[in-house]
Structure formats: structure tokens, C-alpha cells
Amino acid sequence: MTFDIKEERLTGLQDKQNTIKDFIESVLSEDNENAFTAIAPWLVEFHRQDGGSPVTSEIKIANAEFDHATHAGKVKLAYKVSFTYGCADIFRTDDYAETCKFNIDPEKNTLTLFITDQLHRDTIDEF
Numbered sequence: 370m371t372f373d374i375k376e377e378r379l380t381g382l383q384d385k386q387n388t389i390k391d392f393i394e395s396v397l398s399e400d401n402e403n404a405f406t407a408i409a410p411w412l413v414e415f416h417r418q419d420g421g422s423p424v425t426s427e428i429k430i431a432n433a434e435f436d437h438a439t440h441a442g443k444v445k446l447a448y449k450v451s452f453t454y455g456c457a458d459i460f461r462t463d464d465y466a467e468t469c470k471f472n473i474d475p476e477k478n479t480l481t482l483f484i485t486d487q488l489h490r491d492t493i494d495e496f
């Protein structure tokens with residue numbers, strides 16, 4: 370997923386005026402108001418096999434690392450997943466975190482976040 374970065378924000382990061390955590394948080398929340406909404410379905414995929422009807426909420430940046438030389442890093446997304454088991458009338462919410470790699474392209478002013486696809490094993494693979 371790729372998000373636009375305002376040039377003044379990128380300059381602040383390059384001049385080390387902002388932490389990478391604050392930088393990513395601002396890019397995802399202020400500059401791309403629908404960024405967390407776009408990320409949520411990807412995070413839900415990690416919990417599809419857990420049963421219920423998972424819904425992701427309260428996505429936040431928990432931690433981030435960045436290498437200024439390679440323009441690459443890792444970000445830890447903390448979030449809540451609510452499960453609804455309608456037939457049993459059970460509702461629960463759990464805390465989770467996923468670490469994703471990201472790249473910043475200073476020429477295109479973009480942040481690309483790589484959320485790893487959930488691995489699914491088919492029964493055919495077992496034979």
C-alpha cells in the first residue's frame with residue numbers, strides 16, 4: 370500500500386526533526402485520512418481463521434525503525450480485533466500487533482507499507 374507524503378514532512382524527517390514513529394503516524398493519519406481504513410482489511414485477514422466475524426479497530430503505530438541510508442524500515446502496528454460469535458451470543462475484543470516493512474521514496478514523496486499476506490495451506494499441500 371502506497372501513501373503520499375507532503376514534502377515539508379519528508380524534509381522534517383530527513384533533517385531528523387521528527388522521529389520515524391511520529392512521521393509515519395502523521396502520514397497515515399493526517400495526510401491520508403483513509404489510510405487506517407485501507408489498512409484494516411489487511412489486518413483482519415490475519416484473524417479470519419480465528420472464527421467469529423473479526424473487525425479491526427484502533428490501529429496505532431506502536432514502534433518504528435528507519436535506516437536513513439536505505440530509506441527502509443519496519444513499523445509495528447498495534448490494533449484491536451473484535452470477534453462476534455452470533456449463535457453463541459459472545460463478543461470479545463483482543464489486542465494484537467503486526468510488524469511490517471516499509472520504504473520511503475524521497476523522489477516520489479511516497480511511503481510504501483508492506484503488509485505480509487497471511488499464509489494459507491491447502492489440503493492438497495499435505496500429500
